[in-house]
Amino acid sequence: xxxxxxxxxxxxxxxxxxxxASVQSLDRAVGLLSALAGADxxxxxxxxxATGLPxxxxxxxxxTLQRHGLVEFEEAGQRWHVGVEAFRIGSSFxxxxxxxxxxxxxxxxxxxxxxETANLAVADASSVVFVSQVEAHAALRAxxxxxxxxxxxxxxxxxxxxxxxxxxRLDQILGPGPLERFTPRTVADRARLGAELDTVRxxxxxxxxxxxxxxxxxxxxxVFNEFAEPIAGISVSGPTLRLxxxxxxxxxxxxxxxxxxxTALVAGTPPGGPA
Numbered sequence: 001x002x003x004x005x006x007x008x009x010x011x012x013x014x015x016x017x018x019x020x021a022s023v024q025s026l027d028r029a030v031g032l033l034s035a036l037a038g039a040d041x042x043x044x045x046x047x048x049x050a051t052g053l054p055x056x057x058x059x060x061x062x063x064t065l066q067r068h069g070l071v072e073f074e075e076a077g078q079r080w081h082v083g084v085e086a087f088r089i090g091s092s093f094x095x096x097x098x099x100x101x102x103x104x105x106x107x108x109x110x111x112x113x114x115x116e117t118a119n120l121a122v123a124d125a126s127s128v129v130f131v132s133q134v135e136a137h138a139a140l141r142a143x144x145x146x147x148x149x150x151x152x153x154x155x156x157x158x159x160x161x162x163x164x165x166x167x168x169r170l171d172q173i174l175g176p177g178p179l180e181r182f183t184p185r186t187v188a189d190r191a192r193l194g195a196e197l198d199t200v201r202x203x204x205x206x207x208x209x210x211x212x213x214x215x216x217x218x219x220x221x222x223v224f225n226e227f228a229e230p231i232a233g234i235s236v237s238g239p240t241l242r243l244x245x246x247x248x249x250x251x252x253x254x255x256x257x258x259x260x261x262x263t264a265l266v267a268g269t270p271p272g273g274p275a
Contacts, residue, residue, distance in 0.1 A: 025061070028051070028053060028057070028061055029061050029064070029065060031051050032047060032051050032053070032058065032061050032062065032065070032071075033065070033070065033071070033082065033086060035047060035050035035051050036071060036080060036081060036082045037082050037147060041074060041077060041079035041080065041081045042079060042080055043078055043079055043080070044058060044059055044062070044078075044080070046079075047062065047080055062080055065083070066083070068085060069083045069084060069085030069086075070082070070083050070085050070086045070089075071083045071086070072084070098266060099120070099122070099223065099231070099232055099262070099266050100120065100131060100132045102262055102265040102266050103120045103132065103223070103232075103234065103262045103265075104132065104134075106118075106234060106258040106259075106261055106262050107119070107120060107132065107133070107134040107234070108134050109258065110134075110234070110236050110254065110255065110258055111134040111135075111136060111236070113254065114236055114238075114247075114251060114254070115136055115137075115138065115238075115242075116136050116138075116142070116236050116237060116238035116242070116243070117133060117134065117135050117136045117142040117143065117144075117236070117237050117238060118133065118134045118234070118235070118236050118237075119132070119133045119134075119142075119144060119157070119234070119235045119236075119237060120132040120133070120232060120233070120234060120235075121150070121155070121157035121158075121220075121232060121233045121235065122231065122232045123161055123230065123231055123232065124149070125173075126152075126173060126175075127149040127150060127151055127152065127158070128149065128150050128151075128152060128155055128157050128158045128161070128233065129147065129148070129149050130144040130145075130146060130147070130148045130149075130150070131146060131147075132146070133146065136238065138238075138242075140239050140241075142216055142218070142237035142238055142239075144237075150212060151180060151182075151212070152173055152174070153174060153179050153186075153187060153188075153193055154180070154182050154186050154187070154208065154211045154212045155208050155211075155212055155218065155220075156206050156207060156208035156218035156219055156220030156233065156235045156237070157206075157218075157220040157222075157232075157233025157234075157235045158233070159193075159196065159197065159200060159206035159207075159208065159220070160200060160205065160206040160220040160221050160222040160230070160233045160235075160259075161222050161230035161231075161232075161233055162174075162197055162200075163197040163198075163200035163201045163206065163222070163230075164201065164222055164224070164228075164229075164230045164271060165230065174190070179193070182211065182212050182213075183210055183211060183212065183213070183214050184214075185209055185210045185211050185214075186211045186212070187211060203252065203256075204221055204252075204253075204256040205219060205220065205221040205252040205253070205255055205256045205259075206219070206220050206221070207219055207220075207248060207252075208220070208237075210240060215239055215240055216237060216238070216239060216240065217237070217238065217239075217240050217243040217248065218235050218236070218237040219235060219236050219237075219243070219248055219251045219252050219255050220233045220234065220235035220236075220255060220259075221233065221234055221235075221252075221255045221256040221258070221259035221260075222259055223259050223262045223263050223266070223268065224263045224268040224269060224270050224271070225266070225268045225269075226267055226268055226269055227269070228268075228269045228270060228271045228272075231268075232262075233259070234255055234258050234259040234262060235255065236251055236255055
């Protein structure tokens, strides 16, 4: 095979992909950015506490990241924040698919129709990640900060996607150990979860019934790619006092139809072929 025809590689043939291949300073920097992303600004002491790093080490990392625009320092409050360059780099993820843009109208329509918060979550290795939201105007409402992660088995979007995964991938996501219980209503029994996923496939939508946060319900349906694989979930979340059983029964088909419309907009294919 001539040089021009060779397939380009993303890593050397001898690359080590295990944990020992990691670079300690880069691991620490990524952990530091993650800590900042989960807070509304941290002092140096707060960064050190959140990352388990000595203050001097945390400061060196922060200074390096600041030079690249990945973090910013607020003089008035003496707090560190994620920088605009981190947003620019992170937003490149969104260019992989137009799913956020294509789902926006569906979220707006659902939120307006039902008066609750509508969300878009995408699939990740071991959790779902909320990437877009149309927030309700009610005083008591659901809210998920962009970037918030939720476990597959204890979230509406997660269960909506789990229902359409092959057994091997399902086992890989859930892992070998017991499922974590977040509230008394979390479905932590694997047999019961399997039965619930059968129901999700049969009707096309899933319910998080106070399984992650007490007092909150969520109804979700999956979005598929061109290979009929679940890649995201459209959901509507709100307090149980408004999302009663009757409300959920009416909401489910609407969320399912919205997710199907987004699947079409991203050139996806639902299981069984085009709708």
